[in-house]
Amino acid sequence: MSESTGSVDKICQETDCGEKMAELSPEQRALFKTFTYCPYCAEEMTLVCSRCHEHLTSADFKYCPWCGVEFGA
Ligand SMILES: [Zn+2]
Ligand SMILES: [Zn+2]
Structure with missing residues (x-):
């Protein structure tokens, strides 16, 4: 992609x-990335793709299921 x-x-x-x-x-x-809750407002942190900013359900994904970008490398 x-x-x-x-x-x-x-x-x-x-x-x-x-x-x-x-x-x-x-x-x-x-x-x-190691935090569970936001240090500013105590809301639960959300995993997102750095490229398309869509929510991710796992930090272990190798590719974004929404935009296809490869994570890490
Ligand atoms: Zn916050
Ligand atoms: Zn993405």
């Missing part, structure tokens, strides 16, 4: 939290 690669991101669906996370370094964002 695409030559580019993506990653499984873990995000909070709250817009405010998403904006805070967007300002973090890649290292800090990587740490967020």
Whole structure:
């Protein structure tokens, strides 16, 4: 589907939290993947594709079921 690669991101669906996370370094964002709850609002974190931002049901997917991007590499 695409030559580019993506990653499984873990995000909070709250817009405010998403904006805070967007300002973090890649290292800090990587740490967020280990969180279960958002450190800003305590909502449960959601797994999404970094490319199409659709929800993922597993962090172990090798490809995005929505846009076909390959994760990791
Ligand atoms: Zn949040
Ligand atoms: Zn995707």
